[in-house]
Amino acid sequence: MTSRKVQKDLMTFIMYIFGFLLLWEWLRPLEQLTDTSNIWVFLSFIFISLLLSFIGTPVIIGGCIKWVFIIAALDFLYIDEAFFQFKWVSVFITDFIESFQFVMARDWANLSNLFRSFLFFVLLWLMTYLIQYWLINRKQIFIFFFMTLVYITVLDTFTPYNAGWAIVRTVISGFAVLGMLTFFRLLDKEGIKKETNLSRKWMIPLVAMIVVSIGFGLAAPKAEPIWPDPVPYLTSYGKESGDGTGVQKIGYGLDDSSLGGPFIGDNQVVFTVEAESRHYWKVETKDVYTGKGWITSGSREVRSPFGSADQVPITSFFNRPGVETVKESSTVYSLNNNSHIVYPLGIKKIDAASFFSFELEVATEKIHSLEGDSPSPIKQYTLDYVVPRYSVTALNEASSEKNIVENNELINRYTQLPKDLPQRIQELAKEITDGKDSWFEKARELESYFSRSGYSYDQKDVAVPGDDEDYVDQFLFDTKQGYCDNFSTSMVVMARSIGIPARWVKGYTEGEYKGISESGSRMFEITNNNAHSWVEVYFPGIGWVPFEPTQGFSNSVQFNFDTASQSHDQPSVMNPEELEKDKPELKENNERQAASSEGSFKKLFVPIKNFFEVYWKWIALVIIVLAVLALIIYKIRGRWLPYYLTLRFKWTKKDENFQKAYMLLLRELERYGLHRKDGQTLRDYADYVDRFFSSREMGRLTARYEQLIYRGNLQKGSWKETKELWENLIKKTIA
């Protein structure tokens, strides 16, 4: 540009502001994600640069100001001596020489912070120049806007930076700048003066458009990510999750002393098994409830070693009348580096390569695998175990006075509760179990209480108890929504509050059924999403019996209802797949109950919703087919439209139709590819068309039409006379 015209109007100023905001979005994440601090210094530099460019300072003066700013800023940041003592001169020179040598040696890591900041300033200088170039000279900024969006979204996806509002800000600034630049480009192209009136006409719709689209964007429901968040996926390799604060990743965690808070799903496969039947996979149990979570009473260091193929020193239930057992075995293929064993309730033996040995944490019943003396993950091991079937009669009889006294020590251990546990938990437990005598009946009542009383399953909107709140109390009485930890802990605490010994078990559900393996056993895939916790209740003389209070889950524990009938009744054993489907319905039921006051609307709405839920695939298919058909018909309109038009005007004799017919002809010719420019007169265009078709028809027709519109009157019967011309022309446009 030889003569750079400086525009100093308000619109240009606003545009610079938005340019500044866009550039700012690039700097915002730096403070959070890198060790950059004092971002405001760089921001001020951008601001000053853009301001100088807006004012139109000559390059030399502006450059001097910027250099002074850079030096002063570097002096302030790194030397912190008064600027005019000029101590910085020597520091800068030595530092730059040193850094330059590092650069030549490609030793980037050793560059001093001073030099890096200096380079950053230079980069920002370039960027401000580019922004000014895009805004003023090119009047195009889409690339920069798009790059900003990409930058922010990538950061949002792969780093802890939360770009929710950054996106909104960027879209506002970006749309505003794009809109204004388009306006300026149009002004330039059409050679129109900038007038406030005209600007207002453009700006009001622009602002309205931005407000409406942002409003829609904010109000619209956000689709859940189709892929799991890649960050936890990437970081979960080789590392066990659960840092206890903020959003956790679902999966098997170590620390349960502080429960609560939302979870993010994670599809990473933990292990696969070949099993004969469905059952949960235990990892460990916890016995002490703190009011916030679970800890272990005994020392984790008390371990009892055993070898491969030895009897596992866990006795979950006794082999007595009242517990029938079936022998089964499974093979586990571990896909992560956990050195603990997953095992079913009735574990007997672990079969692995002979150089592995095992240790049982006595306090938690967690089994570690060792190679030599160090913990080592096993990739494949076979488990021998028995699957129990409990006799309900025996369970009902187990809680007799005699039995309780005999097992006093164990019962004491598993009925401990914090002293400050809110009284109303016990009251609720008593109320639920009112009228039931045996522990088993009481436990069954507690287990089913949650699904009866409108508690819902939720991984996202789950509270963390405050300092003076109890985890169970908060769930039972306030939030009433949560995931397995909430349900299982609540059941354990309620059972204990009425004297039933219970403990909290962690592990995995049976996972997803993947088909039959070559050896004929069933394959299951267990992912981090299958991490789970449930309840075991102790029945004297029988052992630990699992219970599943969590809404939407079911453990396939088998009970023998020998009292009522001899049939083998299994309490509602369902697949996880079925469970998944059930969840929304459960929720919906709750909603329906809650919104009974506006029932009439719901009554109408729910069937419609159901209809769409059931038939949406068909509806979508029909819409797509119709759309495709419409598109095809539109695309081949050249073949049928002219016939239709000739038919349509065939029988009209009225002259009023002349204009309509002529306009249709113009449109058809346009579609045919004979384009008429805005400033081209009909006569000129007719010449062009006639030359194209080597005819004179368009000229003759147009001469008549001219009389109609420019003379204001037309001889009677003109349309009748010219209809043939018109028909011939229309026919020429047939593709």
Place this chain on the structure above:
Amino acid sequence: MTHEHIHPMIDKILKNIEKVMIGKRSVAELSIIALLAEGHVLLEDVPGVGKTMMVRALAKSVGANFRRIQFTPDLLPSDVTGVSIYNPKEMEFQFRPGPIMGNIILADEINRTSPKTQSALLEGMEESSVTIDGVTHQLEKPFFVMATQNPIEYEGTYPLPEAQLDRFLLKMKMGYPDMADEIEVLNRAQKVKPIDELEPVIDLIELRGLQTQIKEVHVDDTIKRYIVELASRTRTHASVYLGVSPRGSIALMKAAQSYAFMYGRDYVLPDDIQYLAPAVFAHRIILKSEAKFEGIRAEEIVDRVVSRVPVPVRRLVK
């Protein structure tokens, strides 16, 4: 537009002019348009391209009284309008009409005389009358001024003010003849001056008749709207300091009526407007100085506007 028939009387005039003017049909057409629309023409061109010949041929063809005023720096207003001279014999002032008292007047090199003298002519052009010593003299009709301006000499000239340029219906350029035409010019110059042999083809009464008929040519509302849109687009153009005035819009309409009549039509087409717009509008536009430096000419702006404003292709719905 060759397939349209030119009005027979005008055709005769054109043919007559063509006897002496070679290859300048469009200039002749535009001159006749201005004459019929009762407007005046500003011819801007170098000397020796046949400006005088053109006007004289036109004047002779319509049997009009031709006068020529050669403007010089020392020319006085009375040299244009005429002067009252005391006649001692009859003891009273007698009015001796100046050269403006003709039908067709060639005002040669109008920018070489003082503004005072220029305005004497321009008053006559605007009012069709001149006032001398308090007495208003009506000018004969038709009254048609063709002023020439020499674009290459700037020293010692008084360029016409913008407001006065507005009074010319059209501004046009003569341009050099092409090679074949110039050879033909040489051929004819060997013989006697053909201009002297030119005979009138119509008389002044017929001419005035044509002038009244032109007012009857229909200008549809769609066309009027088109004219106004063109004019207003010149006003909002970024390179324009001052756009076309409503007087310019009127001028375009009148010229278009005249042009349509010449081609035997009783209604105006957008084609007429497009053809005439540069000649009618260009000299009424004042460019910004930046635009002048960038070498943009007013004609280009008019062309641009014409190509951008959509031509009306359907009737206005009232």
